[in-house]
Amino acid sequence: MSHVKHLIEKLSREHILTLEEYLAIITEADQEDTAFLFDKADALRRQTYGVDVYVRGLIEFSNYCRNDCFYCGIRCSNRNCDRYRLTKEDILSCCRVGYELGYRTYVLQGGEDPHYSVDDIADIVSAIKKQHPDCALTLSIGEHPREAYAKWKEAGADRYLLRHETATKSHYDSLHPEKMSFDNRLRCLRDLKELGYQVGCGFMVGSPNQTSDHLAAELLFLKKFGPDMVGIGPFIPQKDTPFGDQKAGTLEQTLLMLGLIRLTLPDVLLPATTALGTIHPQGRELGIKAGANVCMPNLSPVSVRKKYALYDNKICTGDEAAECRNCLSNRMARIGYRVVTARGDRIICK
Numbered sequence: 001m002s003h004v005k006h007l008i009e010k011l012s013r014e015h016i017l018t019l020e021e022y023l024a025i026i027t028e029a030d031q032e033d034t035a036f037l038f039d040k041a042d043a044l045r046r047q048t049y050g051v052d053v054y055v056r057g058l059i060e061f062s063n064y065c066r067n068d069c070f071y072c073g074i075r076c077s078n079r080n081c082d083r084y085r086l087t088k089e090d091i092l093s094c095c096r097v098g099y100e101l102g103y104r105t106y107v108l109q110g111g112e113d114p115h116y117s118v119d120d121i122a123d124i125v126s127a128i129k130k131q132h133p134d135c136a137l138t139l140s141i142g143e144h145p146r147e148a149y150a151k152w153k154e155a156g157a158d159r160y161l162l163r164h165e166t167a168t169k170s171h172y173d174s175l176h177p178e179k180m181s182f183d184n185r186l187r188c189l190r191d192l193k194e195l196g197y198q199v200g201c202g203f204m205v206g207s208p209n210q211t212s213d214h215l216a217a218e219l220l221f222l223k224k225f226g227p228d229m230v231g232i233g234p235f236i237p238q239k240d241t242p243f244g245d246q247k248a249g250t251l252e253q254t255l256l257m258l259g260l261i262r263l264t265l266p267d268v269l270l271p272a273t274t275a276l277g278t279i280h281p282q283g284r285e286l287g288i289k290a291g292a293n294v295c296m297p298n299l300s301p302v303s304v305r306k307k308y309a310l311y312d313n314k315i316c317t318g319d320e321a322a323e324c325r326n327c328l329s330n331r332m333a334r335i336g337y338r339v340v341t342a343r344g345d346r347i348i349c350k
């Protein structure tokens, strides 16, 4: 057995490696090693989640953002971004459509849009929970004071997604303007956890300036933080951003990281993201086979889909919610997995 296979075997037993060991897998794994990794990761996810794929209905409700992240198409200084925001009624109507299609989790995602006050968001959260008390609600609206997170939790929000983007401070600083800080990002994640949210963090694979050491450090960060969910996807350039001419992250490296995350956090909720589906026609299927167990189809009105352009050539921007849902079910069935109607909470292994 190769050195790398030995390390993968060890990871699948112990669910933790040293930085050097993770680095060895990341830098040395060949095709046979990665096939071995994906088999182990898939077997482990099947132990807890079987062949179930949880779906979350994603509602991208505003592309206004006060931040200026160098990689993101909705950054505030992108003048070519055609801005929109949905009303509370629009959002509730997306949820109704989603409910009919079998969604039992909604993810409200948007830029950090100051138009919505803390109370406005709380009001939207409680209206959704009143309309669909059997559904879980996830917020993904960036960095806010602890008091705001507390208010939204009280209003009924169950989960919060906030990618840390990178676990290395100097790398974080190279991706963001000076007024954003790694420390505040981590403060937010800590607050969210303490307030009782199910928390998702995550990062882009292949973001500018990212090294193999950074990727190895991600795995130790995740192990230490212990998130309920980890959202990772390839970085994809958006032409109107400072990183518009940078290379995209690769399918191979993203799949490798998905497999390593599954073996490191056996019961974590792990999405095969839209970005993964954007860089390869079968990206999401391959992600599921590498250990992922969640997909997040779009529930936003088709009229605004193209405008939530974080990166170029994003998929599924023209399909109605029902088409997305059917397409995903068929894609998963073809590879032997099953989209399920459930809240899709994390199943915590003892």
Ligand code: SAM
Pocket (backbone or CB within 6 Å): 071, 072, 073, 074, 109, 110, 111, 112, 140, 141, 142, 143, 161, 162, 163, 165, 203, 204, 233, 234, 235, 236, 237, 238, 275, 310, 311
């Ligand atoms: N404003 C919220 C936040 O900061 O968490 C949610 C929206 S933000 C656009 C969602 C995620 O999109 C980011 O965390 C980032 O990882 C991802 N993203 C942004 N630009 C991207 C790009 N060019 N390629 C891939 N992913 C990107």
